[in-house]
Amino acid sequence: MPAEVPPRTARVDRRAVTELVVAPVTITPTKPLTPTHIKGLLWTDVLVKASARLTPVRLVWNDRTATVTAQSTAFWRHLDLTEPDTDWSTETATGIGERYVRYHAGRPRSRPHALDAYLARADDTGWIHPAGRRMLDLWRADLDLLGVADPGLGLDRPLSLSAPAALDLLAGRGLLVDHRSLGGPVHLDGARWGLPLRRLVGADGHPNYLLPILRDLIPMIRPDRMFLLVHDDDLTADYVLLARVLAEFGARAARLSLGRVPLAGSTRSSRHGGWRGATLGDLSATPGTADRAAYRLGMRLYFAACLQRHSPQPFHLPLLRRCVGRAARLLDGAPSDGDHRGGRHLDAVLARLRTRPGYVDPYRLTASLLGRRPLAPTPHLRAIYT
Numbered sequence: 001m002p003a004e005v006p007p008r009t010a011r012v013d014r015r016a017v018t019e020l021v022v023a024p025v026t027i028t029p030t031k032p033l034t035p036t037h038i039k040g041l042l043w044t045d046v047l048v049k050a051s052a053r054l055t056p057v058r059l060v061w062n063d064r065t066a067t068v069t070a071q072s073t074a075f076w077r078h079l080d081l082t083e084p085d086t087d088w089s090t091e092t093a094t095g096i097g098e099r100y101v102r103y104h105a106g107r108p109r110s111r112p113h114a115l116d117a118y119l120a121r122a123d124d125t126g127w128i129h130p131a132g133r134r135m136l137d138l139w140r141a142d143l144d145l146l147g148v149a150d151p152g153l154g155l156d157r158p159l160s161l162s163a164p165a166a167l168d169l170l171a172g173r174g175l176l177v178d179h180r181s182l183g184g185p186v187h188l189d190g191a192r193w194g195l196p197l198r199r200l201v202g203a204d205g206h207p208n209y210l211l212p213i214l215r216d217l218i219p220m221i222r223p224d225r226m227f228l229l230v231h232d233d234d235l236t237a238d239y240v241l242l243a244r245v246l247a248e249f250g251a252r253a254a255r256l257s258l259g260r261v262p263l264a265g266s267t268r269s270s271r272h273g274g275w276r277g278a279t280l281g282d283l284s285a286t287p288g289t290a291d292r293a294a295y296r297l298g299m300r301l302y303f304a305a306c307l308q309r310h311s312p313q314p315f316h317l318p319l320l321r322r323c324v325g326r327a328a329r330l331l332d333g334a335p336s337d338g339d340h341r342g343g344r345h346l347d348a349v350l351a352r353l354r355t356r357p358g359y360v361d362p363y364r365l366t367a368s369l370l371g372r373r374p375l376a377p378t379p380h381l382r383a384i385y386t
Helices: 035-051 070-082 093-105 116-125 130-146 163-172 210-220 233-248 280-284 292-306 317-332 340-352 362-367 379-385
Strands: 019-024 057-059 176-178 186-188 198-201 225-232 252-258
Touching: 019 035, 019 210, 035 057, 035 130, 035 225, 035 252, 035 280, 035 292, 035 362, 035 379, 070 093, 070 116, 070 130, 093 130, 130 280, 130 292, 163 176, 163 198, 163 210, 198 210, 198 233, 210 225, 210 233, 225 233, 233 252, 292 317, 292 362, 292 379, 340 379
Parallel strands: 019 057, 019 225, 225 252
Antiparallel strands: 176 186, 186 198
């Protein structure tokens, strides 16, 4: 049975919103975490931890929104065909990622229905290729060192709606242009909002990444929830449409778009490479004298404050090193007082930095550590950053 959703006329009273649902775009476990990924993960981590001091926050991460897609399964099928006997349990993130780059460089094309079994297995059982599971394990270790709470990497959570049920719901709201009866694709129709058609299901029956997201989020809609969709700038058109569709089902939704971090002057997708030496694994293994707390705070100073939301400046390791050094000095001079008064003061600061949708702005909070009259990294504040 389809999950119940609010009626079309449902409206969310801002004063009644009691939970912030943060839904960042997930990452396909096919390559290392690059500076653009790191930026998104750190912004989300600071936002969730800071906002949770003021209002209940739910972070939504579901691996299936990244694995029930042709982008992941086509690569995994390629690995099965070319390296059927490889032991992926000892492979490095760089090694898997370089295979991903070479695969895309070959301009691959799959035969019709070649991915059907892979997609069905990923959707029905949560299956992830051993290379993907190895990548998730490596991500988890890097994020643990960075102090980012595991959002649920590798945890199996079925999507709440089946694909047919989700398509039926969308069709019921007049949101589809459906050519399946003619052997064609299904498009999400945003014309009523002046938005172009967006393919949701290909003629081969394979879903676009938006369909698993809708399958996961639509059943979560409640009158007292605010959805915050976190994504990179390249996906803005898709996420504008996604927010509109969720609103059509009664959700209150806001977006937080983040600019990509250029590498060597380029903001191309990680599938094109160019990230060697700048992945999260590379950065965590870079020699230095700072301790773990300074590394964690310094990374946030760089990716949240220095790079801001839309800075065009490319990734610059020497500047990151300076941020880690600055973090060490901030922590060395930090007060040790952790009583309730410090907590009340921090909450007052966070309330001033809260945006209209209800989340604390990570840039403004992080930048407040670096001004002429910097916010002192008390134990309460360090809990957000380290």
